[in-house]
Amino acid sequence: MAAINVTLFGAFTAGIVLDPTTVNGEPAWLKPAKFAASIALVNATLGWLGIHLSIEEEFRRRTSMIIGGGFLIEIVLIGGQALRGVGSHFNRSTTLDGTIGVIMGVTIVVVTCSIAALAVRARRTEFDVHPAFATGILLGIGLFVVGAFEGGVMIAIQSRTVDAAGQTVPFVGWHVVGGFRLAHFVGLHALQVLPLAGYFAARGHHSDTIVHPHRAVVLVASGYGLLLAGSFVLGVAPLVV
Structure with a gap:
């Protein structure tokens, strides 16, 4: 997921240069680029830390899939809104925009709780x-x-x-x-x-x-x-x- 978002960061950065569309006074692709960079950093960090968490492999795998899938949903929605030339956050202009905002909010809560679950599960055992x-x-x-x-x-x-x-x-x-x-x-x-x-x-x-x-x-x-x-x-x- 880190590699995917690094690739998307490059694509979104190119969009900033090539696409003159603006959203709220900023290049439309600026927010997706920032989020892609942030998501790449978080996932790379979790990849580094995750191998040190003394938890069951099956739990680690399931939780990693939830976290990675959630971040993928998030960046796809943010990029999709930029492609439409509208804001992705705090945008309730239409039913579609409001629905996307709700999905993003729920998704990030699930991702955050999943990351917290890794620490809670690991806290019960000895680290290596x-x-x-x-x-x-x-x-x-x-x-x-x-x-x-x-x-x-x-x-x-x-x-x-x-x-x-x-x-x-x-x-x-x-x-x-x-x-x-x-x-x-x-x-x-x-x-x-x-x-x-x-x-x-x-x-x-x-x-x-x-x-x-x-x-x-x-x-x-x-x-x-x-x-x-x-x-x-x-x-x-x-x-x-």
Whole structure:
């Protein structure tokens, strides 16, 4: 699935160059390209982490098929909407657009719950890797699931922002206050950051450069969790002020 989405990323990027169609002021193929890149990264990461999860092979296979199939549905729908020249998210202009939005929402919930199930199932058994790496994997999946469900806030209010104003994130232009994309981004990339922290802590322990690798991973995860919580609080601030 990672390879498929890398290929789609190339096709969608070509579409940005070759197709002048715009949606909401942006090239129609920009969103599919971004999602293809994101899905490729998530699937590649799950492929890396999945081999270390001490779970039954049949459960791993079934869950992987659900996750891969869900992501395939998601990118096909996003690309299909771009081909039609309409938005894929928060679009209820027609019955078809609304139905596609519902399918996408349900699909991503199923995918997220399936990824969470991998961690829950693996938590019951011993990992075949260093405990610090195992901790990074579990905490990374946990915060990834939190970040994924923060996208539910955007679905609930049918918008990426609420009374957004002031400071924005450089380059991408996401609003820090009143915007939800920053928190969503931080949460999703916990899937890469925390397992990597665990991996390098384990290597550091083997080379005697880190004395307490588990403590180091928990410390990194705590800081990352605070970053995630802080960005989400700033996002919802206009709703509670």
